[in-house]
Amino acid sequence: MKLSAITLDCADPLTLAAFYQEATGLKLHPKSDAVFAALEGENGVSLAFQRVDDHRPPSWPDPAVPQQLHCCFRVADLDEAEARLVRLGAGKPEQQPNAGRWRVLTDPAGHPFCIVGG
Structure with missing residues (x-):
């Protein structure tokens, strides 16, 4: 088993991804959208963000x-x-x-x- 992602619940995935993108320099995954966004990690582990209603x-x-x-x-x-x-x-x-x-x-x-x- 190999860790592939850490995903955070939030109200606005793209806004949170933008914060962590600026903070870490990781690249936004091209299929990121308002429901699920991810930053591609250098070691194969992504940092991801998923929209949760009423977060x-x-x-x-x-x-x-x-x-x-x-x-x-x-x-x-x-x-x-x-x-x-x-x-x-x-x-x-x-x-x-x-x-x-x-x-x-x-x-x-x-x-x-x-x-x-x-």
């Missing part, structure tokens, strides 16, 4: 709507990457479990993700 974004760290899944991305400089991602539309929750080693951000659809220094 409720995670409310991390409040467990009312669990995060369900989160992605981690390695970056060379935490402060620089955080500033860039916030300019692209990421949010930064007040709670930061270990801000010296990683930062928790949220994508425009509310999914938490981490950037990890190193």
